[in-house]
Amino acid sequence: xxxLSYKDYLLVVLQxxxxxxxxxxxxxxxxxxxxxxxxIGLLIAIAGILIFLLAILQLSxxxxxxxxxxxxxxxxxxxxxxxxxHPIYTGILMTFYGYAxxxxxxxxxxxxxxxxxxxxxxxxxxxSKLKQKFPSYSTYALxxxxxxxxxxxxxx
Numbered sequence: 001x002x003x004l005s006y007k008d009y010l011l012v013v014l015q016x017x018x019x020x021x022x023x024x025x026x027x028x029x030x031x032x033x034x035x036x037x038x039x040i041g042l043l044i045a046i047a048g049i050l051i052f053l054l055a056i057l058q059l060s061x062x063x064x065x066x067x068x069x070x071x072x073x074x075x076x077x078x079x080x081x082x083x084x085x086h087p088i089y090t091g092i093l094m095t096f097y098g099y100a101x102x103x104x105x106x107x108x109x110x111x112x113x114x115x116x117x118x119x120x121x122x123x124x125x126x127x128s129k130l131k132q133k134f135p136s137y138s139t140y141a142l143x144x145x146x147x148x149x150x151x152x153x154x155x156x
Contacts, residue, residue: 029106041101048094055087067126
């Protein structure tokens, strides 16, 4: 891909490092949660996987691990993207947090929280690039949520 900056690579490498840290469970900071919380965590993780997979399918040929959009990309505003600007991130976060609660791991909750911060930074950078490529992106961003759907939208 052309036009990628060091920031594109840095954000993807940091994301990969956090994924590896999450997978390698250090067996530290475990707590015993109520059974209902672990069950809810598992359900959230499963929902996250489904959202992640659906979002990837809907993004189709526009999919890239890098925040800078592909040169041949188009702006997707239907399906999950009608409600949320970054449903892939949402699905990953739901999976990571859900599984962290399911596995009673404060360590995994901390890694998921670092990933949330990284996804926030990465999405802001990505959105600055999307605004440059797609003039209608600013309007789209006003009516959709970053990771979760907007509950209240003012009609002007």
